[in-house]
Amino acid sequence: MSHPVPDARSLRFRIGAGLGVAVLTLGLGVTQLKAATEQAIAIDDATFDCLTAMTAVRGFFVDNLLGNLEATVAAAESPDGAMYPTGSVVQLVPTEVMVKQTPGTSPATNDWEFFELQVSEEGSTIVARGFVDVVNRFGGNCFGCHVKAEPKWDLICETGHGCDPLPITRDVIAGIQQADPRCRAPEEV
Numbered sequence: 722m723s724h725p726v727p728d729a730r731s732l733r734f735r736i737g738a739g740l741g742v743a744v745l746t747l748g749l750g751v752t753q754l755k756a757a758t759e760q761a762i763a764i765d766d767a768t769f770d771c772l773t774a775m776t777a778v779r780g781f782f783v784d785n786l787l788g789n790l791e792a793t794v795a796a797a798e799s800p801d802g803a804m805y806p807t808g809s810v811v812q813l814v815p816t817e818v819m820v821k822q823t824p825g826t827s828p829a830t831n832d833w834e835f836f837e838l839q840v841s842e843e844g845s846t847i848v849a850r851g852f853v854d855v856v857n858r859f860g861g862n863c864f865g866c867h868v869k870a871e872p873k874w875d876l877i878c879e880t881g882h883g884c885d886p887l888p889i890t891r892d893v894i895a896g897i898q899q900a901d902p903r904c905r906a907p908e909e910v
């Protein structure tokens with residue numbers, strides 16, 4: 722009762738220091754948990770939406786499920802090729818998607834997960850997903866074609882990366898891109 726002010730101060734200091742340690746401990750705990758059980762990125766039908774609302778890079782579209790769009794665009798625009806960052810979404814047409822999963826998910830595919838979707842005005846339905854064994858509606862194995870890209874292109878085919886070219890012209894691809902039923906018509910916006 723003779724020195725209440727210093728007591729209050731030191732109490733405040735002690736609470737502050739204690740909280741600091743608690744936050745630090747919690748932080749370390751979360752980091753360890755993440756390292757031990759790094760979860761694959763959760764993906765469901767609702768993950769996918771209007772193709773042309775994504776970011777256009779040359780003839781295809783990109784996004785990033787972890788909010789790291791800048792890094793995905795940088796990888797896509799790198800003239801010498803690059804490994805795409807975790808969370809990257811890449812699409813050429815509305816129904817076929819590649820998503821870069823968390824490191825170690827699938828070494829064979831550089832952690833790319835392949836998706837075959839069905840799309841309508843109501844949205845997207847995943848009809849097939851996986852790594853080395855997903856086939857598209859024409860019976861073609863995604864990985865089987867994309868693995869032919871030179872290593873520095875991280876399984877991204879485009880043209881001139883080493884994949885066999887698609888038997889359709891750029892005009893046809895552009896038409897398919899613009900016909901995504903999930904994108905609202907301009908007059909509805």
Ligand code: HEC
Nearest residue numbers: 811812813817818835836857861862863866877878879887
């Ligand atoms: C017959 C070989 C073949 C099959 C099968 C195939 N692709 Fe592709 N894919 C290509 C080629 C070639 C391109 C580049 C076309 C272009 O830009 O002219 C491409 C483009 C893409 C792109 C845009 C990025 C890039 O690589 O250029 C994505 C994403 C993609 N395909 C995903 C898939 C998914 C998912 C599947 C399976 C559901 C699949 N593809 C099946 C050959 C194939």
